[in-house]
Amino acid sequence: MDAEIIAVGSEMLTPQKIDTNSLYLTEQLNELGVEVVQKSIIGDDRSRLAGEIGAALKRTGIVILSGGLGPTEDDVTRDASALALGRGQTFRQEIWDEIGARFARMNRKMAENNKRQAYLIDGAEALPNDRGTAPGQWIEQDGRILFLLPGPPKELKAMFERQILPRLKERLPALVIRTRHFRVAGMGESDLDQQIAPVYTKYANPVTTILAGAGDIHIYLRARCKTDEEAECLLTEVAAPIEKILGDRIYSYGGESLEEVIGEILIATGRTMSVAESCTGGMVAERVTSVPGSSKYFRGGFLTYTDEVKTQLLGVSKDLLAAEGAVSEAAAREMAIGARKVLNTTFALSVTGFAGPDGGTEANPVGTIYIGLASDGTCDVRRVQFIGDRERIRMLASQSALDLLRRRL
Amino acid sequence: MDAEIIAVGSEMLTPQKIDTNSLYLTEQLNELGVEVVQKSIIGDDRSRLAGEIGAALKRTGIVILSGGLGPTEDDVTRDASALALGRGQTFRQEIWDEIGARFARMNRKMAENNKRQAYLIDGAEALPNDRGTAPGQWIEQDGRILFLLPGPPKELKAMFERQILPRLKERLPALVIRTRHFRVAGMGESDLDQQIAPVYTKYANPVTTILAGAGDIHIYLRARCKTDEEAECLLTEVAAPIEKILGDRIYSYGGESLEEVIGEILIATGRTMSVAESCTGGMVAERVTSVPGSSKYFRGGFLTYTDEVKTQLLGVSKDLLAAEGAVSEAAAREMAIGARKVLNTTFALSVTGFAGPDGGTEANPVGTIYIGLASDGTCDVRRVQFIGDRERIRMLASQSALDLLRRRL
Numbered sequence: 001m002d003a004e005i006i007a008v009g010s011e012m013l014t015p016q017k018i019d020t021n022s023l024y025l026t027e028q029l030n031e032l033g034v035e036v037v038q039k040s041i042i043g044d045d046r047s048r049l050a051g052e053i054g055a056a057l058k059r060t061g062i063v064i065l066s067g068g069l070g071p072t073e074d075d076v077t078r079d080a081s082a083l084a085l086g087r088g089q090t091f092r093q094e095i096w097d098e099i100g101a102r103f104a105r106m107n108r109k110m111a112e113n114n115k116r117q118a119y120l121i122d123g124a125e126a127l128p129n130d131r132g133t134a135p136g137q138w139i140e141q142d143g144r145i146l147f148l149l150p151g152p153p154k155e156l157k158a159m160f161e162r163q164i165l166p167r168l169k170e171r172l173p174a175l176v177i178r179t180r181h182f183r184v185a186g187m188g189e190s191d192l193d194q195q196i197a198p199v200y201t202k203y204a205n206p207v208t209t210i211l212a213g214a215g216d217i218h219i220y221l222r223a224r225c226k227t228d229e230e231a232e233c234l235l236t237e238v239a240a241p242i243e244k245i246l247g248d249r250i251y252s253y254g255g256e257s258l259e260e261v262i263g264e265i266l267i268a269t270g271r272t273m274s275v276a277e278s279c280t281g282g283m284v285a286e287r288v289t290s291v292p293g294s295s296k297y298f299r300g301g302f303l304t305y306t307d308e309v310k311t312q313l314l315g316v317s318k319d320l321l322a323a324e325g326a327v328s329e330a331a332a333r334e335m336a337i338g339a340r341k342v343l344n345t346t347f348a349l350s351v352t353g354f355a356g357p358d359g360g361t362e363a364n365p366v367g368t369i370y371i372g373l374a375s376d377g378t379c380d381v382r383r384v385q386f387i388g389d390r391e392r393i394r395m396l397a398s399q400s401a402l403d404l405l406r407r408r409l
Numbered sequence: 410m411d412a413e414i415i416a417v418g419s420e421m422l423t424p425q426k427i428d429t430n431s432l433y434l435t436e437q438l439n440e441l442g443v444e445v446v447q448k449s450i451i452g453d454d455r456s457r458l459a460g461e462i463g464a465a466l467k468r469t470g471i472v473i474l475s476g477g478l479g480p481t482e483d484d485v486t487r488d489a490s491a492l493a494l495g496r497g498q499t500f501r502q503e504i505w506d507e508i509g510a511r512f513a514r515m516n517r518k519m520a521e522n523n524k525r526q527a528y529l530i531d532g533a534e535a536l537p538n539d540r541g542t543a544p545g546q547w548i549e550q551d552g553r554i555l556f557l558l559p560g561p562p563k564e565l566k567a568m569f570e571r572q573i574l575p576r577l578k579e580r581l582p583a584l585v586i587r588t589r590h591f592r593v594a595g596m597g598e599s600d601l602d603q604q605i606a607p608v609y610t611k612y613a614n615p616v617t618t619i620l621a622g623a624g625d626i627h628i629y630l631r632a633r634c635k636t637d638e639e640a641e642c643l644l645t646e647v648a649a650p651i652e653k654i655l656g657d658r659i660y661s662y663g664g665e666s667l668e669e670v671i672g673e674i675l676i677a678t679g680r681t682m683s684v685a686e687s688c689t690g691g692m693v694a695e696r697v698t699s700v701p702g703s704s705k706y707f708r709g710g711f712l713t714y715t716d717e718v719k720t721q722l723l724g725v726s727k728d729l730l731a732a733e734g735a736v737s738e739a740a741a742r743e744m745a746i747g748a749r750k751v752l753n754t755t756f757a758l759s760v761t762g763f764a765g766p767d768g769g770t771e772a773n774p775v776g777t778i779y780i781g782l783a784s785d786g787t788c789d790v791r792r793v794q795f796i797g798d799r800e801r802i803r804m805l806a807s808q809s810a811l812d813l814l815r816r817r818l
Contacts, residue, residue, distance in 0.1 A: 011618050011629070013445045015436035018427060027424035036422045038457065039450040044618075048446065048468070055464060059457070071599040072619065073610055106796045111603040131797065133599075152621075154801070209425060275691075275712065281698025282684075282691025285712045289690025292766050292799055294714075300722070301712035303684065303694045309709035309752060313722075343718060357701050390701055 001061040001172065002037045003029050006052060008068035008077050009151060010043035021066045021149075021156050028160060032168055033175045033224065034062065044074035046083070053084035057144050062168075067151030069134035071114045077148055078137070082121045085141055089119040095126055099133050127163040131155040138167060145171070175224055178231035180206075180239050181255035182219040184246055185403040192217055192246070199241045206234055214392055215399035216258070251406055258402045259287045259294075265409045266297035271346035273405070275301035276314055276339035278326065278352040279369065283398040299343050304335065314338030327352050327364050329381045336372030337379050347408070348374045349401045355393045369397040373404050380404070410470040410581060411446045412438050415461060417477035417486050418560060419452035430475045430558075430565050437569060441577055442584025442633050443471065453483035455492070462493035466553050471577075476560030478543035480522045486557055487546070491530045494550055498528040504535055508542050536572040540564040545572060554580070584633050587640035589615075589648050591628040592661035594812040601626055601655070608650045615640075615647055623801055624808035625667070660815050667811045668696045668703075674818045675706035680755035682814070684710035685723055685748035687735065687761040688778065692807040708752050713744065723747030736761050736773050738790045745781030746788050756817070757783045758810045764802045778806040782813050789813070 005026070007019035019041050026036045037060060042049045049068075056063045068077030082089050096118035103110040117134050120126050127136030127147070132155040137148040147164060149156045184192060189212035196219070200208035206223035221238055225231040243250060252261055266273060275285045285301045288294055302313050307326050310316040316326075316334040324330050332350050340348035353369030360366040367386040372379055382404055386396045414435070416428035428450050435445045446469060451458050458477075465472045477486030491498050505527035512519040526543050529535055536545030536556070541564040546557040556573060558565045593601060598621040605628075609617035615632035630647055634640035652659060660670055675682060684694045694710045697703055711722050716735050719725040725735075725743040733739050741759050749757035762778030769775040776795045781788055791813055795805045 010616070011620050013435065013448065014618075014629075015432050015439065018429065018432060020427065023424050023427065026422065030424065037452055037454070038461075039422065041448040043446055045446065051468070052447070059460070072602040073606055074617075074619070102796070107794050108597060109600065111597075111599045113603050113606075114599050131801075154798075211425065277691070279698075280695070281703070281707070282686070282694035282710070282712070285691035286689070286695045289688075289712075289714065290800065290803070294690070298690070298714050300714045300718035301691070303691070303698075303710035303712070305698065305704055305707050305709045312751075313709070342721075391699065394699070 001034055003034050003062035003064060004038045004040070004056045004060040005036060005064045005066065006040045006042060006049070006056060007066050007151075008042055008044070008049060010074070012041045012067075013043050019066075021151070021153055024153070024157060025064060025066070025160065028165070029062075031177050031222070032172055033177075034168075034172065044068065044076050046076040046080050049076055049080035050083040053081055053146070057084065057141070057146060061144055063144065063146045065146070065148045066156055069117065069136070069148060069150045071111065071116050071133070075116070078116075078119060078121065081137070081139070081146065081148060085121065085139065085146070087122045089121050091115070092118055092120045092126065095120065095135055098128070098135070102133055127159055129155055129159055130162070131158050136163060138163070176226065176228055176231050178223050178225070178228065178235055180221040180235050180253075182239075182242070182246070182250050183252035183255065183258075184217040184219065184249050185215060185251050185258060185399060185406075186249050187217070189217055195245050196242050199245070200238055203234070203238055206238055208238070214388075214395040215403075218255075248407065251403065257287075258399065258406060259291050262288070262402060262406055262409065263291045263294055263297065265406075267293070269409075272297050272299055273347045273349065274299050274339045274343040274345040276335040276348060276350040277301065277303055278305060278310070278335070278350075279355040280351045280394050280398050280401070281305065283394055284349060284351060284401050287398060287402065299345050301343070302339055310335060314342070325361070325364070327354055327361075327368060327370060329370055329383065332370035332372035332381045333374075333379045336374035336381075340374040346375065347405060348372075349405055350374070351397050351401050353393075353397055355390045355397070357390060367393050369393070369400065371397070371401045371404055373408060375408065380408075410443055412443050412471035412473060413447045413449070413465045413469040414445060414473045414475065415449045415451060415458070415465065416475050416560075417451055417453070417458060419483070421450045422452050428475075430560070430562055433562070433566060434473060434475070434569065437574070438471075439586050441581055442586060443577075443581065444633075453477065453485050455485040455489050458485055458489035459492040462490055462555070466493065466550070466555060470553055472553065472555045474555070474557045475565055478526065478545070478557060478559050480520065480525050480542070484525070487525070487528060487530065490546070490548070490555065490557060494530065494548065494555070496531045498530050500524070501527055501529045501535065504529065504544055507537070507544070511542055536568055538564055538568055539571070540567050547572070547576060582635075584635060585637055585640055587632050587634070587637065587644055589630040589644050589662075590664035591648075591651070591655075591659050592664065592666075593626040593628065593655055593658050594624060594660050594667060594808060594815070595658050596626070598626055604654050605651050608654070609647055612643075612647055615644055617647070623804040624812075627664075657816060660812065667808065667815060668700050671697070671811060671815055671818065672700045672703055672706060674815075676702070678818075681706050681708050682756045682758065683708050683748045683752040683754040685744040685757060685759040686710065686712055687714060687719070687744070687759075688764040689760045689803050689807050689810070690714065692803055693758060693760060693810050696807055696811065708754050710752070711748055719744060723751070734770070734773070736763055736770075736777060736779060738779055738792065741779035741781035741790045742783075742788045745783035745790075749783040755784065756814060757781075758814055759783070760806055760810050762802075762806060764799045764806070766799060776802050778802070778809065780806070780810045780813055782817060784817065789817075
């Protein structure tokens with residue numbers, strides 16, 4: 001069966017915004033063996049949207065709507081769908097109670113216009129929304145499936161996973177899909193591709209997809225087969241040589257993030273860590289503490305944005321800062337050693353550098369980062385050089401810092 | 410006149426690729442006073458594409474196709490357009506000569522299938538392509554305009570600028586577009602909408618769009634008028650009552666982020682800040698330092714993830730932590746006061762709370778956050794309660810903390 005995705009919202013027809021929910025939905029649908037054959041983006045325009053829904057239902061088996069389920073006047077997806085289907089809508093007390101309970105839990109006053117969200121298209125099944133107020137809806141008509149999902153990506157993803165996936169699986173022929181998901185740090189995308197392309201291009205199944213973020217490359221292998229065994233066997237045939245080529249540059253064999261991998265090892269070995277950040281301004285710690293349970297190994301850290309504070313909190317010598325500057329190997333070393341000593345942790349990471357757009361010297365231009373890793377008796381410092389805007393440089397610096405710690409572990 | 414954009418290419422229906430040409434086209438069209446009312450992405454499927462072109466020409470004045478003009482079998486845009494228009498195609502020797510000359514200049518051998526590119530829809534005007542081989546096409550029918558552009562962004566942009574823009578300008582009335590962009594913190598989307606809907610729903614021009622992120626609402630107003638003055642006047646007519654209703658909950662009048670607004674005020678008034686973060690683990694500081702030049706006002710901060718570290722670095726009393734816990738008004742107060750004192754800044758923000766998924770007490774369940782703001786002689790503490798996953802709670806907490814500082818400023 002094929003699918004069509006219709007994203008609703010005038011903001012996605014501006015030069016600034018783009019529909020990205022459809023990428024997630026496409027990925028999920030492909031896993032089920034469903035191809036996406038058309039995507040549309042339509043503004044908050046009831047009659048145009050109703051026209052498109054009607055046309056989509058004529059030509060495609062699964063029609064997915066995202067967005068436009070909110071409480072405001074310009075949230076038109078419910079009305080347009082009812083119109084296209086030729087069905088009415090009914091106020092449902094139990095949905096209204098649910099929304100009320102949610103507001104009560106948040107100690108927030110509920111506006112009267114939220115009532116709009118409690119209307120269900122006749123014959124539709126309401127899909128609970130664990131992450132927001134707007135429920136989704138699932139409707140079948142003349143052998144076609146239409147479902148309405150909320151626009152915020154988190155709400156959409158949770159609802160797709162918990163409500164849509166099981167319903168679709170029931171209705172689609174069983175194909176086994178097995179995947180591997182490697183993550184690689186410390187090399188560029190084209191370099192990586194050049195090394196592993198001779199392996200994966202020999203196979204149409206599994207499908208290999210390489211996706212690069214800042215300092216972080218994802219390799220997805222996806223096999224579609226009749227049985228588990230067949231799929232796993234095919235995956236291993238491709239994965240084994242890739243693992244051999246990339247070696248310890250693969251930091252994750254199941255899609256976990258660098259901070260999750262670090263957390264698992266620290267917990268397993270009972271060790272602790274702290275940070276001293278300058279140019280990343282808290283990004284390393286923010287990532288480490290994004291992992292639930294990180295309080296078991298992360299004790300704390302220092303954000304030392306000025307020279308004075310580096311000296312005051314971490315004991316970085318004034319003379320050293322005067323002689324070599326705060327962006328130097330020596331400063332990174334003293335920052336890491338200082339943080340480790342004050343907070344009494346097994347490891348301490350430090351980051352100092354020029355994130356730009358201004359700053360930098362001839363010897364250390366914008367994009368130069370020093371990363372220190374202090375542990376018992378030693379402190380390694382690594383100098384790295386990145387290109388990009390402030391956000392990218394900070395992201396790459398935090399990635400390098402976490403990868404330095406991962407390799408040590 | 411309104412426009413529709415149809416992007417052609419099966420690769421844009423995969424989970425990895427997205428149509429971005431439409432962002433450029435939308436920007437260009439908006440400048441001419443043309444609204445984009447629908448975007449579609451269709452694979453290399455002749456009959457589906459022909460159907461969509463036909464439908465688009467029925468409902469919209471300007472229909473733009475991008476991609477699918479290449480020499481291969483799966484480049485179907487020319488054929489589908491001819492089909493939708495009910496017109497034939499004719500081989501044009503002069504286009505073929507042009508393509509031949511281009512290959513000769515590049516010293517490349519021309520494949521026979523390039524002949525496909527020399528076919529012109531009957532009655533169409535050929536649009537020369539300075540950056541590639543595929544010419545574009547411009548067709549008018551029944552007062553509607555259809556044009557075909559190549560998919561590669563460089564070719565598309567050059568052709569739009571040199572060929573399309575002058576033709577559209579000739580046919581369109583001169584219109585200007587002016588926008589306002591407010592950002593609001595500290596209230597929910599539906600609450601906000603209920604308050605301002607009575608104002609903006611009275612106007613079809615300017616168009617009002619409301620977009621909500623975590624603790625952050627964007628309000629866009631966009632006016633289309635004959636003159637600058639008229640547009641600005643209309644915008645003010647709608648913006649003034651909205652500004653009055655929302656008051657100081659509007660933190661940005663030009664789209665700047667909360668951290669940018671705070672930075673501007675701190676720089677202008679020569680004041681400084683620091684942070685003491687527990688559950689947000691560096692997110693507040695990371696946001697503050699994401700702004701270039703933040704070293705002028707951000708001196709540093711403390712990530713105090715354990716009780717012990719709160720006492721050690723910030724002087725939070727052990728007895729207090731034992732009696733009231735680290736997630737308490739008193740702890741937030743002492744953290745902020747401690748950070749301000751140690752780092753000698755005008756302001757210090759503290760954040761302590763339960764971000765989940767585990768932790769929390771009966772009095773302070775997961776989602777409870779205390780935010781402290783220390784300044785000369787005083788320290789305000791605010792208790793807030795959020796619902797969501799760890800990431801959302803941390804994001805909302807950092808937003809509340811920055812907003813507390815902004816209101817003080």
